[in-house]
Amino acid sequence: MARFGGLIATDLRDVTSDPAALDSTGWWAVAADFEGAVVCARFGDVRPATAADEPAPDGWRGPAHGAWTSSLDRDSYTGGVRRIREHIAAGDVYQVNLCRVLTAPLPDPDRADVDALSAVLARGNPAPYAGTIRLPGHGVEIASASPELYLRRDGRTVASGPIKGTGRTAADLSEKDRAENVMIVDLVRNDLGRVCATGTVTVPALCAVEPHPGLVHLVSTVRGELAERNEKTAWADLLDATFPPGSVTGAPKSSALRIIDELETAPRGPYCGGIGWVDADRRTGELAVGIRTFWIDRTPPTGPVLRFGAGAGIIWDSDPDREWAETELKASRLLAVASGLHEVSGGER
């Protein structure tokens, strides 16, 4: 099953790794790993979810708060930030998004339903691009609370909403955050320019301040009109031109990817990939950047584990300790919500 934007999708019909399917017919859930593996799943029954579709409230039991381990600990992460600054000084790159993957064992395999986790997240950390994909037979069990639009398509019109710049409050945001954002907007314009008609790529919003639960972000919007030659193969061409999303790689993208490969020690998986839905009949769709996203990994030899990623954009002005703190800020509330520790209080966003 899958859920996105108030819809629930059941009656699984087809599963394929070929994104060309997204330009055929039917309604598809899409999960693309940062490393490039794509699962597209076509569902036969897609309708607005009602109260009767709520997952069983006891379907989720999260890891204990102290059970999480990080692929990069504080020393390795801050060491990575210093190494990226050396690469910037050497002229290799302008910005790199350095991430870590957190892992915790799931305490009760019978209460490990990502749909029930999504319901918990919807209460404790509502997000504009939240969604669930639960296809255990295909290795996909994702509950996302993503605040970030990777790609939206409506006919020929495509848009992306790169986020860069994070603070506890708007007063924390500085020129450094704007600089990070503008670099990535340049990259996204260039990526979309590869599939859009000449002269159609615009930036209708640059560095808008958006509040999200527990933090604020700077969000830009980049929009364009698909070139005629790309219309029939829109999704395959869009993914080809823009994946992985610029906001979670860095600029220039190819150098940033090389440095990520050098410094990160765990695959990102669905984290930082593309997660969402495509309605091939209506030529619409919406994929989130897979941040603020949990996924279950049942690959042996360990028992089922829950994973979650957190990262930050590193530029020349970055301070290693502050970047580590940013990853903590991004993770702490969501980990607490998934552990059942976060009380939703009236006045809090």
Ligand SMILES: C=C(O[C@@H]1C=C(C(=O)O)C=C[C@H]1O)C(=O)O
């Ligand atoms: C990588 C993450 O965040 C990315 C980096 C951001 C930043 O540097 O401000 C903001 C949103 C994301 O594109 C994450 O949240 O894990």
